[in-house]
Amino acid sequence: MSKKPKFDRDKVVANATKLYWEKGYHATSMRNLQDAIDMRPGSIYAEFGSKDGVFKASLEHYTQLSIAQINSIREASESPLVALKTFVKQAVIDTQKGTPSCMCMLAKTVSELTEEQRDLLDVAKQALKSVENQFTGLIIEAQGIGEIDQEKHASELARFLQIQITGLRMYIRTSDERVPLGKMIDELFEHYPFKILESQLCEVDEVRQTEK
Amino acid sequence: MSKKPKFDRDKVVANATKLYWEKGYHATSMRNLQDAIDMRPGSIYAEFGSKDGVFKASLEHYTQLSIAQINSIREASESPLVALKTFVKQAVIDTQKGTPSCMCMLAKTVSELTEEQRDLLDVAKQALKSVENQFTGLIIEAQGIGEIDQEKHASELARFLQIQITGLRMYIRTSDERVPLGKMIDELFEHYPFKILESQLCEVDEVRQTEK
């Protein structure tokens, strides 16, 4: 039943995401979008319905990419805690080269939009919560193998991470000077609240041994 | 030489700030602005020159207000460290009721604008740096009276504070649940990097005594 070669939807959404990520929702016009994704208005509206529709598709694309990245890093890492740290470093440091904005697109969107765009705002909020839940998963996994103190609440640690990542990325954007990001992230994981005291480490090891 | 009653510039800029703070730069139209500040286009352009001019005046107004607030809190506080903590709590917790956006207007601006608005972007960046320098001043003062470890770099602690405030305010905006902000801010100041070990506290006291 398919009749035409059609456009490559993935590539189109990727390009739209790039533009929206860089310029934000309001500063991106449909004309900008037409150029960026090489489609004419009629085709865009047939596929996405509206400017908001394209933006929503971009938010979903970005979210899917982020979660896939976390999973990919987890698989390539020796442990869940190492994976977390790798992801943070990637999100904060590597993102400065090659990405349209050093901000997280979801955070940038939540910062920009108001109640006038309730739907899009909720999509972005929910997406950030999904990413946070991925963190929680990794933290629980880390607690399971004694890499993180069992006493701490995994969801609180995940929230802590979100706050640190967002704060750092925003700070980078405000600052022209060079900031010792690697060191700061190392300290995040070496000190409160991820730090495990030596005594606690022993207890955890004992527990793991008795469990087996 | 003055001929007309003229408008109350302070009140006008305050109202403009309120609107820009809520909706952001791009989503605020000159028509919105005209209504908010009760001025007609001709008068606005005579006074501010352009939409950017009004926005710049708003950024400067907001900055001046922020720094005045820090100084005011310092004068009302028993110590510089208490002042810092009070300001953080005010910026993070109290701002949720009564302000146009729970984001910092300067951070929100830096997040939204791109190179296309270089001038405004630089104004916002510089303003954030000014606030950070106020933090640094308070921290140095706190170090002078032994409230904060002298070994730590004041500018690094100030940067740390900026990152925490920004991260927290952004997180609040993304989250619909209630977050234990008071507890989290308390922990900020009780643990790394503001914590002073008991032993260090004694040393500092000794130094202060020998200095006198």
Added chain:
DNA sequence: AATGTAACTGAGCAATCGTTCAAATATATA
């Protein structure tokens, strides 16, 4: 009261906004 001028007004400009849709095009099927 008459005059000069600083301050304000708002209709309206060109440009751009998000969006529509009749016409053109390209492919699958007959």
Added chain:
DNA sequence: TATATATTTGAACGATTGCTCAGTTACATT
């Protein structure tokens, strides 16, 4: 090759954008 239909095109719509400026108003000075 002819027909049917899925897909794309881009001119153009009404609304809105940032902004201008000739005309009006309100006050200080004479």
